[in-house]
């Protein structure tokens with residue numbers, strides 16, 4: 001089967017989405033004008049799944065300012081390509097998008113007689129938590145389901161401290177500060193290390209720096225402080241001939257160790273078990289409406305969950321949003337938010353204690 005691509009919807013998809021609505025729902029369809037409104041709303045993610053040129057499905061996820069709960073407003077797959085995993089894939093992306101917006105759970109309503117959809121949701125980890133009577137236009141009730149997307153892990157001795165980034169562009173410096181403190185450096189909490197580190201990173205980047213260059217600049221800043229980072233850079237979706245990133249001799253000349261391969265799960269576990277840390281770039285890998293990707297700091301694997309510090313969120317939860325320290329995300333979702341860009345550039349910078357001076 002042609003590969004399924006999930007991306008943000010555009011105006012050109014509206015015809016296809018409208019016909020999906022007509023095909024999939026007999027009641028409570030979204031009108032063309034509301035679909036168009038969703039397209040331009042900042043409190044909504046409008047996604048389409050395409051199979052080559054063809055739109056095979058769509059989904060709408062709604063957000064409320066300050067709320068930690070996202071809502072799956074609609075999902076529909078073209079019946080001609082049903083039961084081929086497209087619905088499950090699209091649902092997974094909806095969850096990743098909710099996670100990227102800092103939501104702790106995804107909720108939805110479903111008709112009690114919609115067996116296909118209920119089977120999909122239950123198998124994807126959703127649980128029933130209530131019911132709305134006379135919810136749909138024909139008077140039918142709705143089952144309410146939800147899935148927790150995040151968990152918080154208890155802090156353990158040896159976990160890196162948390163540092164909350166004070167500017168939208170300082171996740172890298174914030175992660176460096178966490179690494180340095182974990183490695184035993186004493187930094188002045190009221191000092192301006194964050195901005196100084198940002199400047200240092202910018203100076204280490206070549207003009208017109210690519211994402212790979214910026215990652216190397218971060219590694220370079222760590223190396224200058226006596227850590228010996230190992231950088232994994234890989235373009236997951238590039239063709240085999242493009243797979244080797246052309247980084248020139250720069251990293252080698254600076255004494256940086258770089259591998260053009262993905263960090264696999266077994267390796268990630270080995271590093272965490274060996275008390276190493278992994279800095280990685282998290283983002284919505286196909287959507288970026290002005291929201292920046294950011295660095296996060298992985299320090300543990302627990303069961304199938306990755307535990308990491310997220311500098312975008314404060315250490316203590318505010319208004320029910322997850323805490324920035326010890327956020328837990330399933331490996332599957334974590335992979336989704338750390339594989340990014342059209343070519344799926346993934347970055348992992350490994351640091352271990354002992355190499356710090």
Ligand SMILES: CC(C)(COP(=O)(O)OP(=O)(O)OC[C@H]1O[C@@H](n2cnc3c(N)ncnc32)[C@H](O)[C@@H]1OP(=O)(O)O)[C@@H](O)C(=O)NCCC(=O)NCCS
Pocket residue numbers: 024025074075076077078081082083084085086087088089109110111114115116117119120121123
């Ligand atoms: C529900 C829907 C989105 C599923 O999309 P899909 O691409 O067919 O689903 P997938 O192929 O990813 O299947 C995922 C799971 O859904 C369930 N499922 C999908 N089609 C099913 C069918 N015909 N019979 C029983 N279960 C079915 C199964 O649990 C399936 O997992 P499995 O194949 O491993 O057993 C799709 O059927 C649809 O668009 N329905 C109409 C619109 C709708 O009801 N939307 C939900 C509103 S709440």
